[in-house]
Amino acid sequence: MNTVLQAQGLGKRYGRRWALTDCDLEVPAGHVVGLVGPNGAGKSTLLNLAVGMLTPSAGSVEVLGAAAGTQQAKVGYVAQDTPTYARLSVADHLRLGARLNPAWDESLAQRRLQHLKFDPKQRAGKLSGGQRAQLALTLGLAKRPELLILDEPVAALDPLARREFLQDLMEAVAEQELSVLLSSHLVSDVERACDYLIVLVDSRVQVSGEIDTLLATHFRLTGPRRDPKDLPRDQHVVTESHTDRQSTYLIRTEKPILDPAWNVTQLTLEDLVLAYMGRDVQPERPVLEVQR
Amino acid sequence: MIWLTWRQFRVQFLVVASVILAAAIVLALKGPGLADEYRQLTTQFIQNLAFQRLNPLLYVVGQVMLYAVPPVIGAFWGAPLIARELETGTHRLVWSQSISRSRWLATKVGVTGLTAIAITGLLSLAVTWWADPIDKAINAGQDSNTYLPRMFPPVFSARGLVPVGYAAFAFALGVAVGLLVRRTVVALAVTLAAVILVEILAPHFIRPHLLAPTEQYIVVTSDNIRGFGLSGDGPNPRVVMIEVASGAVGGWKLSDTTVNKAGKKVGLPNWVVDCAPRPPGGSDGATVSSRGAVSAKAAACYQRLADEGYRQHIKYFTADKFWPLQWREFGFFLLLALALTGFSFWRIRRDLS
Numbered sequence: 015m016n017t018v019l020q021a022q023g024l025g026k027r028y029g030r031r032w033a034l035t036d037c038d039l040e041v042p043a044g045h046v047v048g049l050v051g052p053n054g055a056g057k058s059t060l061l062n063l064a065v066g067m068l069t070p071s072a073g074s075v076e077v078l079g080a081a082a083g084t085q086q087a088k089v090g091y092v093a094q095d096t097p098t099y100a101r102l103s104v105a106d107h108l109r110l111g112a113r114l115n116p117a118w119d120e121s122l123a124q125r126r127l128q129h130l131k132f133d134p135k136q137r138a139g140k141l142s143g144g145q146r147a148q149l150a151l152t153l154g155l156a157k158r159p160e161l162l163i164l165d166e167p168v169a170a171l172d173p174l175a176r177r178e179f180l181q182d183l184m185e186a187v188a189e190q191e192l193s194v195l196l197s198s199h200l201v202s203d204v205e206r207a208c209d210y211l212i213v214l215v216d217s218r219v220q221v222s223g224e225i226d227t228l229l230a231t232h233f234r235l236t237g238p239r240r241d242p243k244d245l246p247r248d249q250h251v252v253t254e255s256h257t258d259r260q261s262t263y264l265i266r267t268e269k270p271i272l273d274p275a276w277n278v279t280q281l282t283l284e285d286l287v288l289a290y291m292g293r294d295v296q297p298e299r300p301v302l303e304v305q306r
Numbered sequence: 307m308i309w310l311t312w313r314q315f316r317v318q319f320l321v322v323a324s325v326i327l328a329a330a331i332v333l334a335l336k337g338p339g340l341a342d343e344y345r346q347l348t349t350q351f352i353q354n355l356a357f358q359r360l361n362p363l364l365y366v367v368g369q370v371m372l373y374a375v376p377p378v379i380g381a382f383w384g385a386p387l388i389a390r391e392l393e394t395g396t397h398r399l400v401w402s403q404s405i406s407r408s409r410w411l412a413t414k415v416g417v418t419g420l421t422a423i424a425i426t427g428l429l430s431l432a433v434t435w436w437a438d439p440i441d442k443a444i445n446a447g448q449d450s451n452t453y454l455p456r457m458f459p460p461v462f463s464a465r466g467l468v469p470v471g472y473a474a475f476a477f478a479l480g481v482a483v484g485l486l487v488r489r490t491v492v493a494l495a496v497t498l499a500a501v502i503l504v505e506i507l508a509p510h511f512i513r514p515h516l517l518a519p520t521e522q523y524i525v526v527t528s529d530n531i532r533g534f535g536l537s538g539d540g541p542n543p544r545v546v547m548i549e550v551a552s553g554a555v556g557g558w559k560l561s562d563t564t565v566n567k568a569g570k571k572v573g574l575p576n577w578v579v580d581c582a583p584r585p586p587g588g589s590d591g592a593t594v595s596s597r598g599a600v601s602a603k604a605a606a607c608y609q610r611l612a613d614e615g616y617r618q619h620i621k622y623f624t625a626d627k628f629w630p631l632q633w634r635e636f637g638f639f640l641l642l643a644l645a646l647t648g649f650s651f652w653r654i655r656r657d658l659s
Contacts, residue, residue, distance in 0.1 A: 065402060067398065067401065067657070067658075068657045069656070069657060086402070086403070086404045086405065086406065087404035089402075090402065091398070091402035092402075093395065093398035093399065093402065094395075094398075095395060097394060097395035097396045097398055097399045098396070098399060099314070099394075099396050099399070100394065101314075102313065102314075106313060109309070110310050110400075110403070111403065113307065113309055113310065114307060114310070114400070114403035114404060114405045115403055115404045116404055117404075150399070153399070153403075154402075157403070157404070
């Protein structure tokens with residue numbers, strides 16, 4: 015299977031602050047990948063590194079098998095806040111796309127504009143936030159990339175525009191067979207659109223994998239109070255909480271849970287993401303160690 | 307990419323270009339008439355200009371425009387070129403198309419910068435060509451209080467190649483400043499101020515060093531004296547400096563200092579005040595013209611200056627150094643522009659998000 019994104023020891027420093035540290039990632043092709051994490055976790059930094067807007071301070075990142083930023087024609091990018099030229103019209107933007115991209119798909123762009131009921135003569139500065147995002151998405155899609163990267167594309171949109179945008183994205187993905195990497199700080203966006211998840215907290219990747227697999231390997235265990243050391247070795251603790259008599263663990267395991275003392279429940283995606291986001295970050299230690 | 311550059315640039319271009327084009331057309335239309343007048347009036351030409359209205363006005367307008375164009379181009383064409391993109395975030399849109407940053411910058415800088423050079427060149431050509439009869443008449447020795455020889459700093463900067471060099475420099479500076487400060491308005495203001503400062507300072511701090519000036523040691527006589535710098539009380543003034551004529555018509559004198567027998571720069575002795583004609587009111591610190599009859603006392607004073615070995619050490623550029631000096635200054639600022647552009651290309655490859 016091809017990888018669209020491969021990062022090894024990737025890090026980015028701004029002055030003294032590391033915005034991204036020790037990032038190891040391998041994202042297979044053919045997925046819609048959701049990159050989630052709280053604001054300031056380093057999502058934008060990771061995406062900017064992937065498209066070559068930024069250069070790594072440490073490690074390396076490869077996109078579609080080549081160093082990031084070297085295959086601009088194959089990678090589409092819809093930047094945060096979906097910037098457009100306020101003084102240029104919608105038609106001008108398409109013309110820009112047509113002139114600057116060798117594989118430009120004019121009929122696709124035109125189809126999308128008609129579908130969105132855009133007036134080609136309207137200046138981009140007069141469009142609503144949702145329309146601007148749609149215009150930026152149109153540019154990204156009509157470029158016919160193999161990988162489309164979107165940085166918080168729906169962050170500024172109202173719920174309806176959000177839904178429409180993601181719907182359009184999904185339709186395009188189905189038609190064009192492209193891989194998508196999009197970031198969001200909302201799990202609901204990811205749930206709606208993505209089949210692959212990366213959780214980034216405090217400049218580190220906490221977990222990544224196909225959402226179905228992640229949901230099938232994470233469980234909540236509730237039962238009588240027990241020390242984490244007594245758990246089987248293959249059960250990796252993500253979070254734990256204890257009362258006097260009861261313990262609640264959120265664990266990752268590939269094996270069936272055999273202990274009858276536990277009350278085992280499935281997690282929703284939101285539970286899972288929140289668990290990874292909410293835990294104390296103790297980066298150097300493996301997950302199974304006790305966390306204080 | 308050229309289309310996009312033009313699409314973003316056309317408003318600024320049309321504003322500046324229409325003004326310059328209008329001026330060039332007027333100058334082109336009026337030029338032959340002025341040249342005719344010079345042919346007919348010859349030595350009376352400059353004198354006659356004083357009775358006209360349009361041509362003296364055109365002279366000033368051409369001068370002012372050539373001074374204004376480089377700062378305007380730097381501030382309104384150069385500074386926003388990258389700064390506006392960085393400010394509005396559109397660089398992230400355009401850089402995510404299938405075009406490298408370097409090519410993007412090359413096209414933007416190339417198209418806009420060459421346009422800046424061409425349009426300034428056009429204006430400078432029109433002004434230089436139109437003013438040629440006036441410059442010639444002045445260099446031929448016609449007297450005027452309004453028109454200066456073209457070697458003189460105020461005129462030199464508004465003729466020939468120098469304005470083009472300034473414009474190229476101003477544009478490259480604007481681009482580089484915009485790339486550094488990333489704020490259109492700040493970049494615009496900084497560039498405007500910097501270019502105006504360069505226009506003021508270059509004639510005094512850069513131009514004299516571009517070419518070796520002609521040097522001469524001249525004995526002061528009542529014939530070649532141009533003026534005295536006096537200071538002190540009304541009845542008892544002191545001469546602090548004297549100036550002599552270089553004898554080179556239309557030349558630009560850089561320095562004029564008094565040296566003693568040994569060739570060392572010295573102050574003037576007290577008795578030199580005898581050389582100076584007595585001012586009627588005796589005003590302080592005034593440079594008084596010494597034209598007119600020379601008294602016996604003054605003649606003795608000049609004789610004593612010569613006998614004791616005092617001479618004036620003067621440095622100047624002769625009028626025929628006009629084009630060599632123009633090329634040097636143009637080349638100097640073009641090199642600066644290239645260096646600044648090189649910096650911009652280096653900077654654009656680094657992180658900007």
